[in-house]
Amino acid sequence: MTVRSPRCNHPEAITNILVRIIEKTPLGGATIEDLEAAYEEIKGTVPSRKTIYRALERLELLFDPLARGEDSEEEGIPDQDRYPWLDDQLPAPLVSIKRIKRDRKTYYLLEGQQVDSSFDLNESLYAALSLYPQYRGMLKDAYYKVMRKLLAETLSGVSIYNLLINEIENHVHVCEPAPADPDRFAAMVSEIFSALRCRKRIRIKYLRTYDGKETERIIEPYGLLNRFNNYYLTGYCLSSKGNRIFHVVHIRDLKVIQNSSYKMPSTYSLKRAYSQAWATWTSEGGAKLETVRLKVCCGTAERFRAINFHESQQVKELDDGGVEVAYRLTGANEMIPWLASWGPDVTVLEPEWLCKETETYLKKALANYVQKH
Numbered sequence: 001m002t003v004r005s006p007r008c009n010h011p012e013a014i015t016n017i018l019v020r021i022i023e024k025t026p027l028g029g030a031t032i033e034d035l036e037a038a039y040e041e042i043k044g045t046v047p048s049r050k051t052i053y054r055a056l057e058r059l060e061l062l063f064d065p066l067a068r069g070e071d072s073e074e075e076g077i078p079d080q081d082r083y084p085w086l087d088d089q090l091p092a093p094l095v096s097i098k099r100i101k102r103d104r105k106t107y108y109l110l111e112g113q114q115v116d117s118s119f120d121l122n123e124s125l126y127a128a129l130s131l132y133p134q135y136r137g138m139l140k141d142a143y144y145k146v147m148r149k150l151l152a153e154t155l156s157g158v159s160i161y162n163l164l165i166n167e168i169e170n171h172v173h174v175c176e177p178a179p180a181d182p183d184r185f186a187a188m189v190s191e192i193f194s195a196l197r198c199r200k201r202i203r204i205k206y207l208r209t210y211d212g213k214e215t216e217r218i219i220e221p222y223g224l225l226n227r228f229n230n231y232y233l234t235g236y237c238l239s240s241k242g243n244r245i246f247h248v249v250h251i252r253d254l255k256v257i258q259n260s261s262y263k264m265p266s267t268y269s270l271k272r273a274y275s276q277a278w279a280t281w282t283s284e285g286g287a288k289l290e291t292v293r294l295k296v297c298c299g300t301a302e303r304f305r306a307i308n309f310h311e312s313q314q315v316k317e318l319d320d321g322g323v324e325v326a327y328r329l330t331g332a333n334e335m336i337p338w339l340a341s342w343g344p345d346v347t348v349l350e351p352e353w354l355c356k357e358t359e360t361y362l363k364k365a366l367a368n369y370v371q372k373h
Contacts (some may be wrong), residue, residue: 003128013039016040030108030109033051090250097109188248188254195221200256200284201219204216204219204251204252206353219242222268226282227280232248276328276329277329289328294324295324295346298320299345332354
């Protein structure tokens, strides 16, 4: 018998279809047009109806491993032969996709038994943040904890649960900087989200790293910004009378001021404010864009071919196997420690002031070692 390749093997598109069904369930269900749009959002092409039906079959198989589509190509094969990795006794699926017809249209919705969830707000925030790959390094322990709960409590009818968990534990290990006290970090993020949702001011005690002093501020929060695995609180500081940014791990205490309120500027956009910045530096009147050019030696050049360190990154190949890298950004002064971390492999070509500042930074670092000998 010829073994066929799995059909409709597009996990991101199938996941988006499931998300659309979940979103539309409280409204009566998703139409086939809704599911086509969900597929197109991911794949960029309009799918055929047959593709959507096959995606639905795969989702049904996910929730109930013994479910079969009406056009199954392997009719007559015993279930134990078709699915040799399944246990002999399977629980009934707790979640399933239901089709209902209404006004000559078919709607798809998610239905199933209600499961008592032990999630608290902090763990939900862990889950939301962990869904972004670049954030998992900060929340690696919580990520695995939350994924276990999501699979066990929400998709408890999925028989491949243990297989998935084993794959994660055996083949995924994240080594990145992380908060020393993740529970405290999550509690603070929870309070910030609460203040944002209700438009409440917050009072913080903040450690200034340049002089080690603790200051008290009242902030009108605008959002959270992540740069290089660090979280920052952005907002309007009443003490400084201007927009400011605060490293979350340097916040010593945070409380929502319940009897307060504020109005966010209608034109404010977190993405617009920081998308061109190298890290977190901005200016009230709009920062000046600069072109930064670097020469990267052969070997290290591969890192810059494979990784975009900024949205504006442009890479030009050189004859010696190295590359010339160009950025168009604001706040180039924040690049200096990063540039120095590459040692002799990266040279600043322009602007001239950045070249000189990086040289001064490296000389100061070298002086710490020269003085010892």
